[in-house]
Amino acid sequence: MPIARFSPFELLLLKSRNQADTAGLLLLAWVLASKGHLADADRRRLTELARDFRHGHELxxxxEIAAQQDLGAIQLAAEVMQKDCCGEQAYPFLRQVIALAVADGKLASAHHHILRFLADLLGVSPSEFAQLFAEVAGKEFANPDDPSRTGYWQAKERHRQQQEHQQQERQRSQDRHSRERHSHERYSSGQQHHQRSGTGGSQRQHRHHSTQEPPPGDRTRRALAILGLEPGASRSEIRKAYRRLAQLHHPDRFFAEGEAMVANASMRFQKIKKAYDYLMQAS
Incomplete structure (x- = not known):
């Protein structure tokens, strides 16, 4: 007759001083491994918990079994635990499970399903488990997000669009400040050069200075900055800048991206139009 082969977890159960404790340790390790990996901090937590278990073998x-996500071993451990404790007797173990699941501050989606599975397995009702969770975690055991629902992905898409919009607004603000600073620096440099060339000069230089155009006012500088132009831009350059920006920021281009994007584009377009009208009238 062929010799029966035991799995690694079955061999541990055969060596164990208390099979329920060995099964409980595997389920606790499963909770930690369900995050995708067992970090050093997770190993330390499990080692500390294992001191109170009567397993009598290496941890x-x-x-290793938990890290491999051995479902056969996990199922066997669940069956062993189910025979040993049920109902209120399972409360101490479930408190340990909850503490491990929320150790990082946030309950992962996989942990939701594991916790519900273990509570149901050990005969603890949803309301009883919710109370246990609130006692240990200090917060409500809420329903996890369901990726099968359309609303789940719609919320994800709205969040992504909001983040992109905020990033675009920050970039536009930085670009605008950069243009305004550059324009101010050029204007200040021109003023200083003009003052140096005009002091102590001849009568001819004085006459030349008196006939130069006055520097642009604050409103003119703001309008030029909105269109991305430097002081002294010609009417032709103003028209070209306006046409380019009007096509880029026209609200109709953002219709498919939602009302918020259309509203923001409309405000930008109005600023561009007002800057263009003012510059054309002033020139």
Whole structure:
């Protein structure tokens, strides 16, 4: 007759001083491993918990089985636990499970399903488990997001669009400030050069200075900055800048992206139009 082969977890159960404790340790390790990996901090947490368990074997094999997500071993551990504790007897174990699941501050989606599975397995009703969770975690055990629902992805898309819009607004603000600073620096440099060339000069230089155009006012500088132009821009340059920006920021281009984007584009377009009208009248 062929010799029966035992799985690594079955061998641990055969060596264990208390099979329910060995099964409980595997389920706790499963909770930690469900995040995708077992970090050093997770290993330390499990080692500290294992001191109160009567398993009598090394902990590393348990960690390896959990890291491999061995569903056969996990199912066997669940069956062993189910026979040993049920109902209120399972409360201490479930408190340990909850503490591990929320150790990082946020309950992962996978943990939602594991916690519900273990509570149901050990005969603890949803309302009883919700109360246990609130006692341990200090917050409500809310329903997890459901990726199968359309609303889940719509909310994700709205969040993504809001982040993109905020990033675009920050970039536009930075670009605008950069243009205004550059324009101010050029204007200040021109003023200083003009003052140096005009002091102590001849009568001819004085006459030349008196006939120069006055520097642009604040409103003119703001309008030029909106159109991305430097002081002294010609009417032709103003028209070209306006046509380019009007096509880029016209609200009709953002219709498919929602009302918020259309409203923002409309405000930008109005600023561009007012700057253009003012500059054309002033020139």
């Amino acid at each position: 590393e094999p348990i960690i």
